[in-house]
Amino acid sequence: MTMEERNQLLLSDTQVPDLFITQYMSSLSGAAIQIYLLMLLNQSASRVPVTLEKLSKRTGMSAKEIEEQVFYLERDGLVEKEQDGTLRLVDIKAREVDRYIEAKKDSESLEMPPQHTNPDMERLSRSISDTFFMGKMSYIWQRFIDDSANVHKLEANVIYSLFGSLQDKGKLLVRNTRPAEELREEWCRRGVRSYSDLEKILGEDADIKACMTAMGKKMRKAMDGIAIEYITTWVTTYKMKPDVPPYLYSYLRKDKNREKVTFPDMDEILQEWFSHNIHDVEAAKTYELQKAAADRKAAMTNFCGELFRKKLDGMDLAIIEKWTKEDMWEEPIVHYAYEVLHSYMTTITLANVDDRLRLWKENGVASVTKARQFESESRKKNKDTYQARKNAPSGGKAGEIPYLQNEYTQQQIDDLISDPLKDMDELLKDD
Numbered sequence: 101m102t103m104e105e106r107n108q109l110l111l112s113d114t115q116v117p118d119l120f121i122t123q124y125m126s127s128l129s130g131a132a133i134q135i136y137l138l139m140l141l142n143q144s145a146s147r148v149p150v151t152l153e154k155l156s157k158r159t160g161m162s163a164k165e166i167e168e169q170v171f172y173l174e175r176d177g178l179v180e181k182e183q184d185g186t187l188r189l190v191d192i193k194a195r196e197v198d199r200y201i202e203a204k205k206d207s208e209s210l211e212m213p214p215q216h217t218n219p220d221m222e223r224l225s226r227s228i229s230d231t232f233f234m235g236k237m238s239y240i241w242q243r244f245i246d247d248s249a250n251v252h253k254l255e256a257n258v259i260y261s262l263f264g265s266l267q268d269k270g271k272l273l274v275r276n277t278r279p280a281e282e283l284r285e286e287w288c289r290r291g292v293r294s295y296s297d298l299e300k301i302l303g304e305d306a307d308i309k310a311c312m313t314a315m316g317k318k319m320r321k322a323m324d325g326i327a328i329e330y331i332t333t334w335v336t337t338y339k340m341k342p343d344v345p346p347y348l349y350s351y352l353r354k355d356k357n358r359e360k361v362t363f364p365d366m367d368e369i370l371q372e373w374f375s376h377n378i379h380d381v382e383a384a385k386t387y388e389l390q391k392a393a394a395d396r397k398a399a400m401t402n403f404c405g406e407l408f409r410k411k412l413d414g415m416d417l418a419i420i421e422k423w424t425k426e427d428m429w430e431e432p433i434v435h436y437a438y439e440v441l442h443s444y445m446t447t448i449t450l451a452n453v454d455d456r457l458r459l460w461k462e463n464g465v466a467s468v469t470k471a472r473q474f475e476s477e478s479r480k481k482n483k484d485t486y487q488a489r490k491n492a493p494s495g496g497k498a499g500e501i502p503y504l505q506n507e508y509t510q511q512q513i514d515d516l517i518s519d520p521l522k523d524m525d526e527l528l529k530d531d
Contacts, residue, residue, distance in 0.1 A: 114141045117193050118236040123276075124176055124192075132169040134159060136178060139189050149186040196239055221249055224256045232263050232272060244277045252288055257295045262287070290336075307335045311342035318349050330363045338374040345370070347381045351388070396424040403431045404450065407438060416450045429457060436468050440475055 114137070125133060138158055139150055148154075156166045170187065173179040177195075180188050225245055229237035248254045248262070262284060266272040271279035290301050311331050312323045323331065334340045348366055352358045358365075378384050400420050405412055412420070423429040437456040441448050460466075465474050 114144050116140060118238075120178070120192065121236070123238060123240075124178060126270075127176065128172060129169065131159075131161060131165065132172050135166070135169050136173060136189075139179070139187065143189055150188075151186055155187075220256055221245070224260060228260060228263050232267055240277055244280055248284060252284060253293055254284070254288075255294050258287070258292060258298050261295070261298055304336050307342040308332055311335060311340075311345055314342065314346040315349065318346050327363060330367055334367070334370055338370050339379050340370060340374070341380045343381055344373075344379070344384060347384065393425050397421060400424050400429075400431065400434070404434070407435065408448070408450065412450075419450045419454050423454075423457070427457065427461065432468050433457070433460075433466075433471060436471055440471075 116137070120136070128136070135155055138155065142148060142150055152163060152166050152170065155161075155170075156163050159166070161169075170179060170181075174181065178190055178192065180190055182188055225237070225242060228241070228245065229235055233241070245259060248259045249256070254262075262280065263272065265283060266280055269279075287298070287301065292298050292301060308331055311334070312328065315327070315331065316323055331345065334345055335342065345366060348369060349361055352361045352365065373379075373384055373387065376387060378387050397420060400423060401412060401417065404416070404420060423434070434453060434457070437453045437460075438448060441452055441456060445452065460471055460474060463474060465471050
């Protein structure tokens, strides 16, 4: 190597356009960036025509890999292929200036963008350039900021936050502003203009993410597009707290014994809760308990109306409400109480049944099985008491064996004894 060649190698520089670094580099592979830099070096030094074969020799890549990477460079408008097969770099700086001039021509009749007349917007543009583009922000982003403020009416801190969100998502240093425009459109569609508006939707987004995570654990699967749409609606439209849908899923599976719970099933119930101004788990629990009590009361009212064959009055309805809300009695045990009373009473009221149920409750009876056992034991005790009374010596009441006051009155027993004890024997027969 001659001295002149050494000097050319040591003292020369290859200029890389800032536009390439800020808009294109992040979307390219390492191999494509290597090819672009070699073509820049060739353009500033030898200007020898570049071909796929020469690139393959210089890089050590296969011809197929070189062809694939050149395709991506052509797609992004960085390289053009001539008719003879040679490759040429596109002057992206000149192209960007031409675009800017054309855009200025189209808007000559419009007002000047706010960043050129408003010191606050000027400071915003400088801040975004320094923070996100290392002080080298291209014209397309300047235009994006202009449109965001002038057309979409976004406040300065919202525009700045938009760039921060794009950077967090890895969609800022790309070759066009399409991801930024899509995010801006989404924010505007959701009513964002001020920073308080933005905080609201960011809170909703956090709730959506939390709800998706919880539902994924409950259902043991990843949330797909349809599931995300449902969850987004529940959080943003129905205003549900993120723990409400997971609670509903568990409630339907465990409390309602549903083997399969679908999102449409849940959506129907959440719509009902939303219409009753329910947005948190505690309110949902209270509502479902009240709804279950109302359903039990309606069912019990219909049942008792048929059982007693009468139109129930206010006192009857009050008794039924107590049964369903306080005592939590079900239809089977009420029916059994009616049968027990019907065995020795001709006219039975709900108050009579309530007395019997109260007796059972005082003795720890809460089911039909326990009630049958209690009644059987009571009959046996009364039978033993009666037999002892019948066999006792006549004259005087000293040493008289007491009977169960809660079961039969003195008058009832005396009346039955006066009829040669026949009816009492019949009454005390075991079932």
